[in-house]
Structures are given as C-alpha cells and as structure tokens.
Amino acid sequence: MELFQLSRANDVRDAVAACAASQTAQQGAHVRFLAGGTTLLDLMKLDVERPARVVDISRLPLDRVQTTDDGGIRIGAMVRNADLAMHPLVHEPYAVLSQALLAGASAQLRNMATTGGNLLQRTRCVYFRDTAMPCNKRVPGSGCSAITGFNRTMAILGTSDACIATNPSDMNVALTALGATIEVEGAKGARSIPIDDFYLLPGNTPDRETVLEPGDLVTHVTLPPIPGSRSLYLKLRDRASYEFALASAAVVVNVTDGRITRAHVALGGVGTKPWHATEAEAELAGAVPDAASFARAADAALSRAKPQSQNGFKIELARRCLIHALTQVTQSV
Ligand SMILES: Cc1cc2nc3c(=O)[nH]c(=O)nc-3n(C[C@H](O)[C@H](O)[C@H](O)COP(=O)(O)OP(=O)(O)OC[C@H]3O[C@@H](n4cnc5c(N)ncnc54)[C@H](O)[C@@H]3O)c2cc1C
Structure with a gap:
C-alpha cells in the first residue's frame, strides 16, 4: 500500500475544497473520498487504487432520508445500505430498492456501505483487481485480459473491444428502474444528473466510468414518486x-x-x-x-x-x- 495523506471533512464545502486544494497543489493529484471504505480500502491494499490524498467524508451530515415536495424521496449520500433498506420511506414504498440492497454483500458490509459509495463501487473483474494482469480500466492502453481469458461473469450488454467488465452493484439497478437523479457538488457548484446519464459505456476509455469530474462529491440521490406501482x-x-x-x-x-x-x-x-x-x-x-x-x-x-x-x-x-x-x-x- 502506498503512502497517502488523510484528512477529515466536516461539511460538504470542506470536502469539495479539500479535493480542489490537493489537485491544485499537487498538479492533478489523485484524490479519493472515503465513505464506508468497503471498496476503497480493499482496492488500496491491492494497489489498484493509489490516491495521493484520501478525504474522510464519513462525518458529513448526509445521513438522512427525507420526503420531497413532489412526494418522492431524497437520500443522503452517507445513508448506510442497511439503514436505507429498512427505512419506512423505502422498505415498502420503494420495495425494489430495499430488496436490491438486502440482496447485496453481507449484513456487516451493508452496515458500513453507503449510498454514495455503492453508486461508485468498482467492477469485480478479476483482471481489474490483479495488478499483474493487463487491464484497460486500470491502466489505459494495456489491453483487456478478460476478452481472451476468464469471462464467465463478464458483461454481455454495452461491452467494447477495450472492456467487458460488469457494473457489480445491485442498488444501482434498482435506482435505474426508479429513474433516480444523482445530486453532485463540485468545484464548479451543484448539479443534478439523471442516472441514465451518470454512468458511461466503456468504449475506448473504460477507465472513465461516470460523468463525475475529479473532486465531485455525490451529496444525495432523489427518487420520483411511484404512485400505484x-x-x-x-x-x-x-x-x-x-x-x-x-x-x-x-x-x-x-x-x-x-x-x-x-x-x-x-x-x-x-x-x-x-x-x-x-x-x-x-x-x-x-x-x-x-x-x-x-x-x-x-x-x-x-x-x-x-x-x-x-x-x-x-x-x-x-x-x-x-x-x-x-x-x-x-x-x-
Ligand atoms: C465481499 C464483498 C461482497 C460484496 N457484495 C456485493 C453485492 O452482492 N452487491 C453489491 O451491490 N455490492 C456488493 N459489494 C460492494 C459493496 O456494496 C460496496 O463496497 C459498498 O457499497 C461501497 O460503499 P462504501 O461506502 O463502503 O464506499 P467506499 O469504499 O468508501 O467508496 C467507494 C468509492 O466511491 C467513492 N465515494 C464514496 N462516497 C462518495 C461520495 N459521496 N461522492 C463521491 N465519491 C464517493 C470513493 O472515493 C471510492 O472511490 C460487496 C463488497 C464486498 C467487499
């Protein structure tokens, strides 16, 4: 594991500013937010993720689920997967989301994993996680080992000649069916992104998985009402x-x-x-x-x-x- 700087953000502005400052000071240094850590720390131990700076966002006040004026709900990025699945505004009203969350990982992991972290978890492709093997997602231009290798678990939709890795999340599938919107804060201010536009197909740049810019913080996910469904x-x-x-x-x-x-x-x-x-x-x-x-x-x-x-x-x-x-x-x- 590489040496890295760790800092803790107390509010959203703090978190975004900490990222922007590192990127300017260290010429685009690789910065990562730490939420539940159940993906990021694994990948750092494997040397797949090598951030120069880690900003701990686990204390940000983004841990609430609220109703919205149109009858939908707004979920804070730090709401834990287990809490979200069992929340009264979610468990029955958005059964598909609750069921998807409960089908993921284990009880221990769901207690740590967050909404923002689940959205941005990385693929479980074995070649992505093995630094001894070529992988275009990890090292652009190095090749895709899965196309000619072990590909039983890989994708069959949206693939390219550069990458066939699957998005592993259960929650994201439910959010897609529900037409979720992702709220983001970044150096250029706040913006909302429909989930259909949030993830990118691999094409020739599988290392770029979402439309997020470096340092963008996911703050909330909003769901429209689904009356009578x-x-x-x-x-x-x-x-x-x-x-x-x-x-x-x-x-x-x-x-x-x-x-x-x-x-x-x-x-x-x-x-x-x-x-x-x-x-x-x-x-x-x-x-x-x-x-x-x-x-x-x-x-x-x-x-x-x-x-x-x-x-x-x-x-x-x-x-x-x-x-x-x-x-x-x-x-x-
Ligand atoms: C053994 C195991 C089994 C699993 N099984 C399943 C499964 O069956 N189904 C499933 O869906 N998932 C599964 N998972 C994945 C798990 O759901 C994710 O690891 C978890 O949701 C990630 O959330 P986190 O808060 O721990 O993210 P972290 O590890 O803290 O972060 C993950 C990534 O998201 C970024 N990030 C986090 N929060 C934000 C934010 N607010 N804004 C911007 N960037 C952010 C981080 O910088 C990092 O790059 C499994 C994981 C493990 C280890």
Whole structure:
C-alpha cells in the first residue's frame, strides 16, 4: 500500500475544497473520498487504487432520508445500505430498492456501505483487481485480459473491444428502474444528473466510468414518486448469499384495467453499466400482463447482447430472470 495523506471533512464545502486544494497543489493529484471504505480500502491494499490524498467524508451530515415536495424521496449520500433498506420511506414504498440492497454483500458490509459509495463501487473483474494482469480500466492502453481469458461473469450488454467488465452493484439497478437523479457538488457548484446519464459505456476509455469530474462529491440521490406501482428485484447468482449477480432484474410496474400502463425495467449482472432495458419497456407499454408479453419484453431486452466465450448462458439466464420478475410483480393485480 502506498503512502497517502488523510484528512477529515466536516461539511460538504470542506470536502469539495479539500479535493480542489490537493489537485491544485499537487498538479492533478489523485484524490479519493472515503465513505464506508468497503471498496476503497480493499482496492488500496491491492494497489489498484493509489490516491495521493484520501478525504474522510464519513462525518458529513448526509445521513438522512427525507420526503420531497413532489412526494418522492431524497437520500443522503452517507445513508448506510442497511439503514436505507429498512427505512419506512423505502422498505415498502420503494420495495425494489430495499430488496436490491438486502440482496447485496453481507449484513456487516451493508452496515458500513453507503449510498454514495455503492453508486461508485468498482467492477469485480478479476483482471481489474490483479495488478499483474493487463487491464484497460486500470491502466489505459494495456489491453483487456478478460476478452481472451476468464469471462464467465463478464458483461454481455454495452461491452467494447477495450472492456467487458460488469457494473457489480445491485442498488444501482434498482435506482435505474426508479429513474433516480444523482445530486453532485463540485468545484464548479451543484448539479443534478439523471442516472441514465451518470454512468458511461466503456468504449475506448473504460477507465472513465461516470460523468463525475475529479473532486465531485455525490451529496444525495432523489427518487420520483411511484404512485400505484408494484416493484420487485430478483437476483440470480452462484450461491444464495454474499455473491454478486450473474443476472438480475429490477421492475416497477403499474397495471390498470388489465393493461400495463407503466413499466420501468433495468438489468444487473449483464451490463457494463446498470442496464436500462428501454426496449423491454416499449414492449410492455399498453400490453396485457401475460407470459407472451413478458417473453417479448425479455427478448427485446437481450436483443443486443453480445456473449463472450464463457458467458453465453447469461442471455437465457437474464431472459428468464426478467420474465420471472415480471410474472411475480404482476401476480394478483
Ligand atoms: C465481499 C464483498 C461482497 C460484496 N457484495 C456485493 C453485492 O452482492 N452487491 C453489491 O451491490 N455490492 C456488493 N459489494 C460492494 C459493496 O456494496 C460496496 O463496497 C459498498 O457499497 C461501497 O460503499 P462504501 O461506502 O463502503 O464506499 P467506499 O469504499 O468508501 O467508496 C467507494 C468509492 O466511491 C467513492 N465515494 C464514496 N462516497 C462518495 C461520495 N459521496 N461522492 C463521491 N465519491 C464517493 C470513493 O472515493 C471510492 O472511490 C460487496 C463488497 C464486498 C467487499
């Protein structure tokens, strides 16, 4: 592990200023915020992340979940995953989010992990985490070991010739189906970013995963109201707990008079970013909620899938995962 400077921020302005100051003083020095530390410290020990400065944001007053004027909710970036899952404004009203959080990691990790940290957790690609191996995400231009190597768990949607690593988060899949907005504070002030625009496809620059600029601090995540809807998160993995998704589906559906009036669908475990399945949504809009329309939606969601040598099974797995999620969420409507 490299030597680094550690400081603690007491408020948001402090945190952003600490980052900006380091970057100016040390000519663009690599600075990282420390929230729960469950991703960052692992990667620092592995020498994958080598920040010159770490700014501890764990004491920032961003630990509340509140209602918004339009009936949605606003989640502070420091709200712990376990607290968010069980919060009364989330547990039933946004069941898909609660279920996704509870499907992630372990109880101990969920007690430490934060909303902001989960949004920005890094891929679990074994080559990204192994500094002895080429990886374009870690060292741009060095090559992608996964394309010709062990790629069973890698992405089938949104891949490029430079990177096929999967976004590992469960929470982000639910936030995508819910149409979340990410609130950010940076050197240039505050801005709000719809989650669909927040994550970048790898293309030729897989090292750049989001639209965040160096030193940008995520302060909140806001969710719109979802009146009259039912929602569900289904995660399929190699073992029943403490394992990342091979395929997952987050669905938010409204059914009125026997027709689907609104369907929001996202897939996890299969995309290089949390995958907004807009083709599936188009198939479901106005459809009767039955096996035929669910199969059409699942086919559409996976129509652009590109399997690697070992992960072709993910196409059928993700298809069935989405069909099952849609079947379950619309049962007894
Ligand atoms: C063994 C294990 C199993 C896991 N299993 C799962 C799983 O099944 N599903 C799943 O979804 N996740 C899983 N995780 C990942 C876990 O959810 C993340 O590690 C956690 O959510 C990260 O949150 P954190 O607060 O600890 O982030 P940190 O480690 O503190 O930070 C992570 C990154 O986010 C940045 N960051 C943090 N907060 C902010 C902010 N407010 N603004 C800007 N940047 C910020 C940090 O600088 C860092 O780069 C697992 C992790 C482990 C170790």
